Amino acid sequence: MKDGYIRVAAASFDTSIANVKNNGLKICKLINDAYENNAKIIVFPELCLTGYTCEDLFNQDRLLNETKIQLQTIINETDNKDIVAVVGLPYQHLNSLYNVAAVIHKGKLLGLVPKTHIPNYQEFYEARRFESAPKNNTTIIFNGKNIPFGTHYIFASSTNPEFKFGIEICEDLWLPDSPSIKLALNGANLILNPSASNEITTKKDYRRLLINSQSARLVCGYIYSNAGNGESTTDVVFSGHHIISENGTMIKESSGFESEIIYGDLDLKKLSSERRKMTTFKSYYDYENIYFDSTNLDLKTTYYYDPHPFVPSDHTLRAKRCKEVFDIQTHGLMQRLQATGIKKVVIGISGGLDSTLALLVCTMAFKNLGYDNKDIIAITMPCFGTTSRTKNNALGLMNELNVTSYDIDITESVKVQFKDIGQNENVHDVTYENVQARTRTEILMNKANQVGGLVIGTGDLSEVALGWSTYNGDHMSMYAVNVSVPKTLVRYLVDYVASLYHGQKLETILKDVLDTPVSPELLPQQDDKIVQKTEDIVGPYELHDFFLYHMIRFGDEPHKLFRKTQLAFKNKYDKETIKKWLAKFYWRFFTQQFKRSCIPDGPKVGSVSLSPRGDWRMPSDANVKEWITEIEKL
Template structure:
């Protein structure tokens, strides 16, 4: 539960229908196993204590009384254990019989939740025996305790406010007005479903989609436990198909048919963060809250985090993502050109990944608009750090793509600038680098004025986040097509476009661009080799892209972000390396906001973007100290 993680379990037993004592003993065996594995929530199937397929035996006093006896025994078994246990059973109150889930915790009953939708069609005949849940909660006495009885209840952990739990039962999920909808709006981050859903051809697929979609719609965790082994097969078969989902993602799923326990770790803090950003996710305040205390234990979570959250690992999905992103970039530029009635662009080409991608976007936009590609003015501006490899790749790209190519050596004018400000050319400091970057931008802007065109920016999302650009240099343009594309995705986008030119000279050039180290080439080259490698200075871009995704999207604290990074890169980076670059990330992210506050327009392509006009607004003088302090505690 530290860092907002909870471990949940969905379990079934080898049911003996009608043998309540046997079923209770099997439940207690499962609970012992789940405690050893540190599960903090365990959900059993609908009517698990009695069996679901008892038909009119549900009306027998002997059965109902024994269910109460065994429920009390299980409740006593939970004493001393900080574990939420959700169990289905038939429950008689006053004049009616209810299909309920009992929520147990540490030797007590937190609440009794009745089923809301009672199916009475096809193979289901529950309406013959069970009564639907009443509207408002009531209090009843059970085992010497005052217990809340009703469906309008959320169970809340006082130690971890983001861990709140709601319960619905089987059919409740399948209807438009599912109780979980209101439970989530009243704060429940985890929904438990005790279910008895029989198996039919293709029903498993439908059920899987239903549960995962409900968890996505509610931005919640969803623990679904289904009846299985031992239920009557007179007319139907139950498979014990369990599911654990988190915000649309299947965390764990049972194989089915045999009694089984599945586990999953849910990140409830992430769920709360997602909801908090959605101003359309309105809170309701008309349900009762039942509170419990649970120690914040540290679990070795099995939660999977993709080390490259912006890049799908599946090759087919990755290709589709690249195609979609490239199309968004292209359409964004096309609209800007049409809206401004401009058919000329200017772009600086270095022979690196970012400028290559931006040039490819320009070419595609011009092709789709039917504009003359000679109106794409691609300018390479070699200086002290330019190598023949990058220069030749830049020239080759321009030639193969059929754009207007121009080479402007900026060395002499840069030296003039050095002279004007008394800068020693042998001192390779930030001024030495930035004079070159600003001179290049000045040439691009002046050329755009000359021809009546737009300067197309090439910087990517990772550079925007880290401020890895020269203010009023490459930081500035008239439309920035890469501005929300992370560095880890840029590489795959160039590779995707390369595949469109299979067998052509252009493919060879693009592949060599992909193999070239990332560098601004602002320091003098040695023996025609790149000496300035960006990742040696700011750290691996794959780490920074991971930081960007989880910090911006979920608002993770440094300790949690560190823990996620360790899980994602456990076989690649040691703890000190992660901590080193995490510290630098926070420092650069805060100190470089002034650049983000005035970045040019550009298309948003994914769920994380840093435009000051839409996705990210923060003061340029915000203080980073409390974030750095927490990094130091790691």
């Protein structure tokens, strides 16, 4: 289970009702198949060893005795196999018959977990034969060995702390007080459910919704194995609808109406990380742990990671996401304007993506508030690296949006600064670049004072993460509308707004902005072409956004993040390229925290934010050595 990855399986087979030996043979074969496919868990349906629909045959000694014999056969079959098999069967304890799940591992019966909620309505009448689980854990004797029996057990790997699971059976899931709630609070990252849920119209949709919702609520992996072929009899039909879900996301689903084994790879470390962050996800300590020894497996996982976690790949969902984000940005700015009573804003426009998006947010906020667009003071400030393309796009935007525009060439002002501090203007170093950025911010701040307005910041989340801004330059503003929007999403937001102006000149300008290389334009242009491309310096933004998302959301160690990135970008970047930019990301992220510690207010739009007042509090002097050392070992 290296890096937290585990492969799990849910299976059904052509059940032969009451032919226990035949069913046992099929179960053994599927266990072997799953083991050969590197699964660590396989879950079978409820009462599958006998068949769920045996009805009053469950009271026949011949059936129950043969069940014990075949259970031992299955246990023997798993000897020396590092796979957990969960098998449903009837079992008598004292005076009562229970519907139980047997937990088997490496030739041992780890425990029997009885069903808690026994349905007795509509087509279900289990209460005619089965008793609800006893309230307290107890012990039974099976073939001369003491075996735990009860529902208050967590099955835990002694070698992998995240590998913990609990069991509930079919109907248990459908109740408001489902056992899985307590199981999760007691540390179970996986919930296993042997089930026999019959098929009627729309039930599959509800079942899918129920399981995905439960896995989301409990921040867990959920493995649901449902009775299928051979169980259909009299008035009921079963389809073998299996589901593997992780934290609300469907990982795998069976096609149904055929015997099938499905596999899914889950990330248990990710689940553990999500719970750790949620201080409201309390820990309970009233269940017993049953430990088993499961060896580490370096799984060649098929786990899917979206290379662009901030941007939905589906066009419809992406449009919906863009509208949500743009609305949040707009209404955040509206609130700031209303709260301060200020009706003017000042914004620097470069002709690039970030400032374009910020200007679009301003114009929408003013429209919603009924303010005059002429009170949006937009200033473009060309200097050494400005090309006619970006300048013309900046002026075109301002003209089409009908804002008050200024074209202030800062070249002479910058040269005065160079003279004052003794900077050689032929030396294109960091001072050469930053004087330009600070001069622009100085103009914006002074203009805001002059007109009684707010300076609107344009920097985005990716730049904040990398510290790709000039301290006391574009790093500062009075309200930063893009501060939690990642670079990979900015492009789609501008494209979304462009679609609102379809057929108009503004759309054409916005499309050209989208096609312009990302650049601060601080180095002298050559032949009116951009020579300074941001991604050549800091690396691809799509990689940095991926690093940022997984580092902040899940607290991944560098080796885990490296592995995730390889899975997500396996057809685009080689290992050395990923390693290079991963090291750059960590170095910049740590060393630039001092800039984040004093960034201005701005609206939080997603689950990842670096605001020092809420989501990310980090000492500015934290040392990055531990992270870089691990990357060097990759």
